[in-house]
Structures are given as C-alpha cells and as structure tokens.
Amino acid sequence: MFDRINLSYFATTLGYWIALFFIPLLVLELTQSALLVSVAYALDILPYIVLTPIAGALADKFNKKHLIIIGEMCCFLASLALFFLTFEKSNVYFIILLGFLISSFSAIHHPVFQSILPELYHHDILPKVNGNIASINSFTGIIAPAILGVLFGFLSNKQIALIIPLLYLVSAAAFYGIVYRAHTTKHKINIIKDNKEAVNYLKTQTTLMDFSYLFFFVNFGLRMILSSLIWLYTTHFYLAKNLTAYHFIFIGIMSILGAKIAGKYIVGKYTTDKIIFRSSIVIAGLIFSLALFDNVFYLTFIWGLVSLFSMFIIVAYFTYRQQQTERALLSRVVALTRLISYLAIPPAVLLSGYLLDAFGAPNLIYFIAGACVLLPSLYFANKSSAART
CATH class of the missing domain: 1.20.1250.20 (MFS general substrate transporter like domains)
Incomplete structure (x- = not known):
C-alpha cells in the first residue's frame, strides 16, 4: 500500500509541477506577453484560496478514495484536452483556462490526501509518512523544470503536453489499488455550515x-x-x-x-x-x-x-x-x-x-x-x- 501511495503522490505532483512550468512557458512562447504569463500564474494560486475549504467539506462527507480518484481523472481529462488543443495564439485563453482547471482539481487533492493518511497508517509512523511525502514534493519540484529543459530539446510541445495526462492516469490507477475503508458521515453537505463547524472547532x-x-x-x-x-x-x-x-x-x-x-x-x-x-x-x-x-x-x-x-x-x-x-x-x-x-x-x-x-x-x-x-x-x-x- 505504501508504495502505491508514494507512486500516486509522485505521479500527481510531477504532473502538476510540469503543468505549472509548461503552461506559462507555452503562453509566453505564443504571446510574448508578460501580463498573460502573470495571469496564468495567478490563476494557478487562486484555486488553492477559493476551492480548498470546499474540498475539505467534501472530504469529510464522502469517500476520500473516490474523491481523489475522481479529482485525478478530472486532471487527466483537462490535461488531455490541452494536448488536443491547437497551440496557436488564438487559443491562448483556452490554454490558460485548462491550466486553471488542472490547478483547481489539484487544489482539491491536498486536504483530501492529508486527511486520508491517518486512516491508512498508525499515528506512530505518520512522521515517517509525512517525511516521505514532503521528500516527494521537494524532489518533483526539482526534477520538473530539469525534465522540461531536457524534453524541450528532444520533443515538441504536443509530445510534452501528452506526458501530463499520462501522469495523472498513473496516479489514479495507483490510488485505485489502495485498500481503504471509508470513515464518512451520512449527513447532507452544506459548504457554509460544514466549514463553520470546522471554524468553531479551530477556535477551541x-x-x-x-x-x-x-x-x-x-x-x-x-x-x-x-x-x-x-x-x-x-x-x-x-x-x-x-x-x-x-x-x-x-x-x-x-x-x-x-x-x-x-x-x-x-x-x-x-x-x-x-x-x-x-x-x-x-x-x-x-x-x-x-x-x-x-x-x-x-x-x-x-x-x-x-x-x-x-x-x-x-x-x-x-x-x-x-x-x-x-x-x-x-x-x-x-x-x-x-x-x-x-x-x-x-x-x-x-x-x-x-x-x-x-x-x-x-x-x-x-x-x-x-x-x-x-x-x-x-x-x-x-x-x-x-x-x-
């Protein structure tokens, strides 16, 4: 199970980091506009501010494993759409939009993933598990720009774009094989009420x-x-x-x-x-x-x-x-x-x-x-x- 967790997290994180670097570079190549590159970066951060509380409420009400797999498949579809899109200046706003969608579903991943770990591992080994996850995050942050630098010398933009959905597909497949018994409530979801409950808890x-x-x-x-x-x-x-x-x-x-x-x-x-x-x-x-x-x-x-x-x-x-x-x-x-x-x-x-x-x-x-x-x-x-x- 631990290897599948590592593989899934490695694949999804590498896919995200490659998209994070590739899409702004693609926008810059097509438009030579620093403003549009800034917009692409800003839209990458925005989902982590807006969608994170929604993701937390969903994860406490629904099966976390299912949510992660659905999120990874949505990232797969958004990045696959990027691959099929024609890379020309007239499509730059669609490219930015697809980058935003990838970031949006990636933003949902973190609170769900962090909250499922204590259900999969005994609390005594959580420090080691979190250390490994942090190592993977740092490692992918290093190799993503290095990989892109190498790939730009050998592959076309289209071929590079295909790598991103394949990584998300690997992540979803690896997580699908994890044995997990859901610990969720049966109440209806109410984003505002559910997050208010968490806010009141945090006050204590x-x-x-x-x-x-x-x-x-x-x-x-x-x-x-x-x-x-x-x-x-x-x-x-x-x-x-x-x-x-x-x-x-x-x-x-x-x-x-x-x-x-x-x-x-x-x-x-x-x-x-x-x-x-x-x-x-x-x-x-x-x-x-x-x-x-x-x-x-x-x-x-x-x-x-x-x-x-x-x-x-x-x-x-x-x-x-x-x-x-x-x-x-x-x-x-x-x-x-x-x-x-x-x-x-x-x-x-x-x-x-x-x-x-x-x-x-x-x-x-x-x-x-x-x-x-x-x-x-x-x-x-x-x-x-x-x-x-």
Whole structure:
C-alpha cells in the first residue's frame, strides 16, 4: 500500500509541477506577453484560496478514495484536452483556462490526501509518512523544470503536453489499488455550515491555530525571497539561465534531506512547539545573514539551509494537525489551515516584486522577510512558554 501511495503522490505532483512550468512557458512562447504569463500564474494560486475549504467539506462527507480518484481523472481529462488543443495564439485563453482547471482539481487533492493518511497508517509512523511525502514534493519540484529543459530539446510541445495526462492516469490507477475503508458521515453537505463547524472547532484548538498563524508569517517571508530567486540569479548576479538549474537542484536536495531528517530523527522525539518555534527562529537568522555577503553561491547555500529547516516545520506541523484533529473534521481543518498559509502568497509576491522594481536592492527584501519570520516566531514562542508556566 505504501508504495502505491508514494507512486500516486509522485505521479500527481510531477504532473502538476510540469503543468505549472509548461503552461506559462507555452503562453509566453505564443504571446510574448508578460501580463498573460502573470495571469496564468495567478490563476494557478487562486484555486488553492477559493476551492480548498470546499474540498475539505467534501472530504469529510464522502469517500476520500473516490474523491481523489475522481479529482485525478478530472486532471487527466483537462490535461488531455490541452494536448488536443491547437497551440496557436488564438487559443491562448483556452490554454490558460485548462491550466486553471488542472490547478483547481489539484487544489482539491491536498486536504483530501492529508486527511486520508491517518486512516491508512498508525499515528506512530505518520512522521515517517509525512517525511516521505514532503521528500516527494521537494524532489518533483526539482526534477520538473530539469525534465522540461531536457524534453524541450528532444520533443515538441504536443509530445510534452501528452506526458501530463499520462501522469495523472498513473496516479489514479495507483490510488485505485489502495485498500481503504471509508470513515464518512451520512449527513447532507452544506459548504457554509460544514466549514463553520470546522471554524468553531479551530477556535477551541489554540495551539493548532497559533501554529497556523505563525505558518502564515513564515510563508510570507519565505515567498518574498523564493519568488525573487530567478530575478536574483539572472538579473542581480547575471547568472546564465541554464546554470540556475544547478542552484535549484542543491536547494531541492537540502529540502529532501530536511524532510528525511525530520521524519526519522526529529518529529515524535521532540515536542512540536520546540521544533516549529526554534526552526522558525533559525530560518529568520539565516534570512538576515543573506545581507552579509552578496555572492551567488552564498545565497544558494543559505537558502538550502532555509529549505532544510523549513521541512522540519512542515513535517512537524502536518503530523501534529493529523494527530490532534478529530477524524470527522480533519479534511476541513486541513483545508482551512492550509488556506491561512496560502493567503500569504499573493501579497508576499507582489510586495517583493514591487520593492525589487522600485529599489533593486535585495537587502531590503531580506530584512523585511527576516522580520516577518522572526517577530511572530518570538511572539508565539513566548505565548507558548507562558501557557506552560
């Protein structure tokens, strides 16, 4: 079963990452419009903000395995439609729309997938399971752009587009073979009422909500820099585009290493609050240290360390949320807390882009991002310490 879970998650995540890179590149190739590329990226984030609460409500009411398979098949059909579409400028809005549909069904996948794991595995091995899932996510994020770079040299856009639906088909087939006994309620679904129930539950979960609020600020700080890495490498450091891949590979390897270390040696052996608060403070210090040396290799090394400690937070946070939340509410709780962190992305990206355009000074980005991580970390760490005394 574990191999099927890994295979399904690997295939769906790789399919999503390839689509995430391929569709904006296709839009740019057809239109040469930076605005339309920005629209394509924005529509990729929008479903994670709008649809995530709906997905959580659905998952707590219906068979999670069926929902995942249906979602994967919808991604398969949307990406297959992309393959059959003629790649010409007159169809660019249809291409963007199909990318939006793929992102929409992918957005449904996460809360359902996260909430089904505690029903498939004993809570003692959840840290290891979450570590493996985080590793797969990091690994696919590395290899997707690398694969595309290679494929563009050998295959046509049409042939590359065919890979995406095939990956979603593999994911659906792998998940179909998983043995799962549904734990769902028989009540009728009411999106507003069901999510209100989850909100009321979260109001009683002070620690989980503190972690979620902190995750918003940490995500804000990280996204300010993450969204600017390409600009920093190519414009600030004048690095050739083909060489940036090696820097991202190193960062990705550090993420995988962090996920493995967290799942095997840290989560479950130390308290969740210590892991999250201390890792966040270390991350803030690393971000501030980026201002010490204006060097491309130093940037990559420090950001690799940031990625490593970020995995400590992610694995600890996911495991705590799965273990502490009532089973009947887990999908909605995952969806709502995930929504909080995703709300940080649009303002963080826009602020970072504006500051770089206006001032062109990365040190200002480092200072603001570091402060966004450090100050909330100290506040919530102090709050947690006071609650224990």
